[in-house]
Amino acid sequence: xxxxxxxxxxxxxxxxxxxxxxxxxxxxxxxxxxxxxxxxxxxxxxxxxxxxxxxxxxxxxxxxxxxxxxxxxxxxxxxxxxxxxxxxxxxxxxxxxxxxxxxxxxxxxxxxxxxxxxxxxxxxxxxxxxxxxxxxxxxxxxxxxxxxxxxxxxxxxxxxxxxxxxxxxxxxxxxxxxxxxxxxxxxxxxxxxxxxxxxxxxxxxxxxxxxxxxxxxxxxxxxxxxxxxxxxxxxxxxxxxxxxxxxxxxxxxxxxxxxxxxxxxxxxxxxxxxxxxxxxxxxx
Amino acid sequence: xxxxxxxxxxxxxxxxxxxxxxxxxxxxxxxxxxxxxxxxxxxxxxxxxxxxxxxxxxxxxxxxxxxxxxxxxxxxxxxxxxxxxxxxxxxxxxxxxxxxxxxxxxxxxxxxxxxxxxxxxxxxxxxxxxxxxxxxxxxxxxxxxxxxxxxxxxxxxxxxxxxxxxxxxxxxxxxxxxxxxxxxxxxxxxxxxxxxxxxxxxxxxxxxxxxxxxxxxxxxxxxxxxxxxxxxxxxxxxxxxxxxxxxxxxxxxxxxxxxxxxxxxxxxxxxxxxxxxxxxxxxxxxxxxxxxxxxxxxxxxxxxxxxxxxxxxxxxxxxxxxxxxxxxxxxxxxxxxxxxxxxxxxxxxxxxxxxxxxxxxxxxxxx
Numbered sequence: 001x002x003x004x005x006x007x008x009x010x011x012x013x014x015x016x017x018x019x020x021x022x023x024x025x026x027x028x029x030x031x032x033x034x035x036x037x038x039x040x041x042x043x044x045x046x047x048x049x050x051x052x053x054x055x056x057x058x059x060x061x062x063x064x065x066x067x068x069x070x071x072x073x074x075x076x077x078x079x080x081x082x083x084x085x086x087x088x089x090x091x092x093x094x095x096x097x098x099x100x101x102x103x104x105x106x107x108x109x110x111x112x113x114x115x116x117x118x119x120x121x122x123x124x125x126x127x128x129x130x131x132x133x134x135x136x137x138x139x140x141x142x143x144x145x146x147x148x149x150x151x152x153x154x155x156x157x158x159x160x161x162x163x164x165x166x167x168x169x170x171x172x173x174x175x176x177x178x179x180x181x182x183x184x185x186x187x188x189x190x191x192x193x194x195x196x197x198x199x200x201x202x203x204x205x206x207x208x209x210x211x212x213x214x215x216x217x218x219x220x221x222x223x224x225x226x227x228x229x230x231x232x233x234x235x236x237x238x239x240x241x242x243x244x245x246x247x248x249x250x251x252x253x254x255x256x257x258x259x260x261x262x263x264x265x266x267x268x269x270x271x272x273x274x275x276x277x278x279x280x281x282x283x284x
Numbered sequence: 285x286x287x288x289x290x291x292x293x294x295x296x297x298x299x300x301x302x303x304x305x306x307x308x309x310x311x312x313x314x315x316x317x318x319x320x321x322x323x324x325x326x327x328x329x330x331x332x333x334x335x336x337x338x339x340x341x342x343x344x345x346x347x348x349x350x351x352x353x354x355x356x357x358x359x360x361x362x363x364x365x366x367x368x369x370x371x372x373x374x375x376x377x378x379x380x381x382x383x384x385x386x387x388x389x390x391x392x393x394x395x396x397x398x399x400x401x402x403x404x405x406x407x408x409x410x411x412x413x414x415x416x417x418x419x420x421x422x423x424x425x426x427x428x429x430x431x432x433x434x435x436x437x438x439x440x441x442x443x444x445x446x447x448x449x450x451x452x453x454x455x456x457x458x459x460x461x462x463x464x465x466x467x468x469x470x471x472x473x474x475x476x477x478x479x480x481x482x483x484x485x486x487x488x489x490x491x492x493x494x495x496x497x498x499x500x501x502x503x504x505x506x507x508x509x510x511x512x513x514x515x516x517x518x519x520x521x522x523x524x525x526x527x528x529x530x531x532x533x534x535x536x537x538x539x540x541x542x543x544x545x546x547x548x549x550x551x552x553x554x555x556x557x558x559x560x561x562x563x564x565x566x567x568x569x570x571x572x573x574x575x576x577x578x579x580x581x582x583x584x585x586x587x588x589x590x591x592x593x594x595x596x597x598x599x600x601x602x603x604x605x606x607x608x609x610x611x612x613x614x615x616x617x618x619x620x621x622x623x624x625x626x627x628x629x630x631x632x633x634x635x636x637x638x639x640x641x642x643x644x645x646x647x648x649x650x651x
Contacts, residue, residue: 005302005303005305006303006530007304035529102400147397147400148483148484149483149484179631180631181335181631181633184333184335185333212591217588217591220584220585223583224582226579226581229561229575229578229579229596230578230581230582233560233578234579236595236600237591237592237595237596239629240595242629242630243629243630250631268605
């Protein structure tokens with residue numbers, strides 16, 4: 001799942017994870033930016049960190065720490081712990097690991113692939129970096145397969161790229177809000193994903209104002225001349241009508257969507273609130 | 285008013301914050317207001333949304349500065365320019381400038397790993413934003429440069445960018461790789477070779493050889509730009525929206541600025557839901573009934589009145605939540621100024637919208 005920053009990508013990813021778990025699929029929700037949004041969303045007492053942690057019935061979560069994923073991968077390659085430890089202490093290697101472009105993204109994606117192969121989960125929902133960063137993220141394995149022309153990195157990068165390219169196994173979902181700039185960025189991302197041949201499943205529109213007023217309401221409220229609570233309600237209604245009309249226009253640019261999720265007026269997004277969004281995603 | 289004080293005498297205004305909070309819009313709004321006050325102003329944007337780029341008169345490609353056609357009408361003869369960062373172009377220019385010869389520059393530019401480093405490596409974008417800022421600032425063509433920062437996953441990426449890239453170019457490690465016979469390098473070399481493959485290593489060694497001799501130039505520029513950012517000539521404005529996650533990021537960045545003793549100018553809280561009724565949130569329980577009754581008294585049909593009252597309660601709940609979050613922010617950052625921009629009824633994506641945001645930014649006495 002990707003999308004412009006600020007559109008509620010993490011919330012929608014969590015909702016999709018809950019919907020998937022609700023349908024009996026063993027689901028893993030993966031966060032890649034170490035921001036611990038999932039631990040806050042699911043009211044975890046401690047950070048989830050680099051541990052597969054149950055957060056909801058049928059749903060586990062994991063926050064991938066690229067440094068730890070890299071250590072884990074290298075330990076797997078080198079096999080002898082003493083050699084591995086010496087290597088990690090080695091400054092040469094440290095510089096290489098810190099500077100090698102895209103290595104962190106590669107090991108993060110490698111970890112996700114490995115978790116799928118472990119067979120404990122049927123589906124992994126990845127809260128990927130925002131569009132812009134997002135496409136770069138998906139492209140990293142292909143790039144690595146190209147620049148490391150031989151050797152273990154080449155093989156591994158190729159296998160990850162094959163997973164991401166496979167429409168049977170991978171679906172890229174873009175989240176947007178029905179606003180001019182996020183929709184514009186979403187349309188650009190759709191173009192780029194198609195050009196690069198990634199399996200785009202579609203768009204989920206988030207924070208959509210429900211149409212609660214009709215034309216008659218608008219007229220009745222426009223006509224009133226009042227003060228106090230009545231005038232406040234009329235002003236709020238006018239704002240709602242203006243925003244809803246703008247949103248309809250923007251939605252047309254990305255329709256048909258996989259789903260359209262309602263704007264939630266709850267002051268805090270808690271587990272039950274996110275679960276109501278999840279219910280709307282069960283058809284996917 | 286408060287921003288006029290904060291921005292007085294500054295040559296560099298850095299707008300930082302999480303993705304999606306409206307950084308580019310705020311940067312453009314600051315630029316247009318500063319230009320309206322007179323002076324040569326440049327807004328340097330990073331990856332602007334296409335529609336906004338269009339509004340600023342930026343072309344799809346290239347990183348030249350273009351004059352923005354401002355509709356302002358005061359006597360001030362300020363000029364607003366806008367430019368877009370192209371990290372690749374900036375890096376290429378830097379290599380050409382610092383390489384000892386043209387042939388050496390071409391060797392680096394043709395290296396397959398260089399292409400990846402300059403476009404994909406974490407932090408390269410941030411570093412190039414700094415480099416471009418340095419270029420433009422030292423050109424002397426502008427009185428003020430407003431820098432829109434890349435949507436970093438981590439705020440620290442931006443502050444740490446100069447050091448990180450300098451270390452890469454410095455390539456002490458890479459030089460070890462060039463001499464695998466050296467005892468210190470042998471283990472690292474064989475491990476890297478085993479994991480990454482021989483061709484990768486050869487390309488990397490060649491790149492390191494190319495960068496040899498350029499280190500001093502890189503380090504000097506990095507230290508100059510770091511000094512500029514830490515000086516009185518610069519101010520950092522942290523842009524956020526009044527929701528928990530972006531506020532937490534703004535708070536984190538604010539702490540990072542303090543630890544590094546970088547000049548913090550203020551918080552700009554964008555897209556604040558305006559309130560519709562006065563009084564404490566605890567008095568809201570009867571708001572629905574009260575609004576419904578008042579609307580009925582004003583002649584609004586009952587079903588419409590019920591829906592409008594419900595909507596008012598929802599809108600007011602968002603306003604109350606935003607207020608609560610801003611109060612918490614004030615408590616945390618103490619005397620640092622906070623400037624609020626209300627959520628407008630229409631999305632901001634043209635110069636008119638940018639101007640509206642600009643008016644809100646500068647009209648406030650500040651808190």
